[in-house]
Amino acid sequence: MPNLNDHTRILIPATYRLLVVTILSSAIYAVLFNVYSTPFIIHAFQPAFFTLLHLMLFIYLYRNPQKRIHRVINTYGAIILLTSVPNTLYFTIGAWQNKWQFVEIFPPISGMIILSTTLIMLMLPEKLNRLVVITWSLNSLPVLLFLLTHPDELQTPRGYDLLFLFGPASLLILLIIPYQRSINHHMNSINFDLKHSQQLADRDFLTDVLNRRGLENWLNKLDSGSKICVLLIDIDHFKNINDTFGHTIGDHVLVEFASRLRTIYFNDHGLARWGGEEFIMVIVNPSEDLVSTLGPIFKHTLNQLPYRQVGKVTASIGISTIQPKAHFLDLVEEADKAVYYAKSNGRNQVVIYSSALIETKTPD
Numbered sequence: 001m002p003n004l005n006d007h008t009r010i011l012i013p014a015t016y017r018l019l020v021v022t023i024l025s026s027a028i029y030a031v032l033f034n035v036y037s038t039p040f041i042i043h044a045f046q047p048a049f050f051t052l053l054h055l056m057l058f059i060y061l062y063r064n065p066q067k068r069i070h071r072v073i074n075t076y077g078a079i080i081l082l083t084s085v086p087n088t089l090y091f092t093i094g095a096w097q098n099k100w101q102f103v104e105i106f107p108p109i110s111g112m113i114i115l116s117t118t119l120i121m122l123m124l125p126e127k128l129n130r131l132v133v134i135t136w137s138l139n140s141l142p143v144l145l146f147l148l149t150h151p152d153e154l155q156t157p158r159g160y161d162l163l164f165l166f167g168p169a170s171l172l173i174l175l176i177i178p179y180q181r182s183i184n185h186h187m188n189s190i191n192f193d194l195k196h197s198q199q200l201a202d203r204d205f206l207t208d209v210l211n212r213r214g215l216e217n218w219l220n221k222l223d224s225g226s227k228i229c230v231l232l233i234d235i236d237h238f239k240n241i242n243d244t245f246g247h248t249i250g251d252h253v254l255v256e257f258a259s260r261l262r263t264i265y266f267n268d269h270g271l272a273r274w275g276g277e278e279f280i281m282v283i284v285n286p287s288e289d290l291v292s293t294l295g296p297i298f299k300h301t302l303n304q305l306p307y308r309q310v311g312k313v314t315a316s317i318g319i320s321t322i323q324p325k326a327h328f329l330d331l332v333e334e335a336d337k338a339v340y341y342a343k344s345n346g347r348n349q350v351v352i353y354s355s356a357l358i359e360t361k362t363p364d
């Protein structure tokens, strides 16, 4: 799954799992309620409807997970809230009005509520915590309040069962919150470290522009329909700089050269160190007009002012034709031929590749 942030990458499979568990458990309820029917006709349909609803949610997510994940999570939370709470309130209020015995009539959904809320808290983002706590409180408080004010119903096997289920389980839900927060915190810091190391691995340690790997990753992120133009920029007589001023000063020149290249700005472009004293710039969707103006821009930026410690530095630049990004390596070859031509022709110049130029004018 390219271009997904890490959070979404974790969220999507977690939501699939949550939906599968919910579909399976409500399907089991649907079967059980039909085999062992309750006095309420709605129980014959509600779990089946629930199963269908979550199945539709699963298919909806499956068709476009990246775009729909947050909508699906919010809908899931809303369904839990809107189906469980009215159910619980209906039975507790009815029992309070002496319409029925609560412990006999309350359907065995407590396990389902505990399962879904705990799973949501463990798997889904912190923002749903509040919804889960509200759902849980609106379900457990009426039940606990009713049982504690009706000892005759409490002191039955089902009464104690419900008391312990909703009582200690409420505590468990509260305990999961800090646990989940610390997991989130750790995951965020691991993601941050991972991203940081990936960024470091994509950069040239000396000049801090992209390295070859970084450029490749950058190219992969471009739209497949993008057209590009490649510029190879090779410092002239760099060996002389090293020989005359020493390797360390040579390094300083590379850093200064790269910073000057960074100041040349196009709408969308990538800059990388291709080799020792050779840099590469890829311009995305350039016009032919732009390409024809590149020479003066580069010469002005790179050569005009002297470099600290060493004075004048020049470069030979080869520019490829404009082609789809899939032809990147061919374009590098073109730019390389143009650089070779520039070097052989006296250096300190910008050469635009054309087959005619290379065939007819390449000096020996």
Ligand SMILES: Nc1nc2c(ncn2[C@@H]2O[C@H](COP(=O)(O)OP(=O)(O)OP(=O)(O)O)[C@@H](O)[C@H]2O)c(=O)[nH]1
Pocket: 206, 234, 235, 236, 237, 238, 239, 240, 242, 246, 247, 248, 249, 250, 251, 254, 275, 276, 277, 343, 347
């Ligand atoms: N200081 C320094 N020198 C480097 C680095 N990487 C490569 N070099 C040097 O860059 C020099 C490149 O030399 P050549 O390939 O002969 O090219 P050039 O002297 O620039 O000559 P032309 O390209 O023909 O103008 C070599 O002396 C390498 O040692 C680096 O990271 N730091």
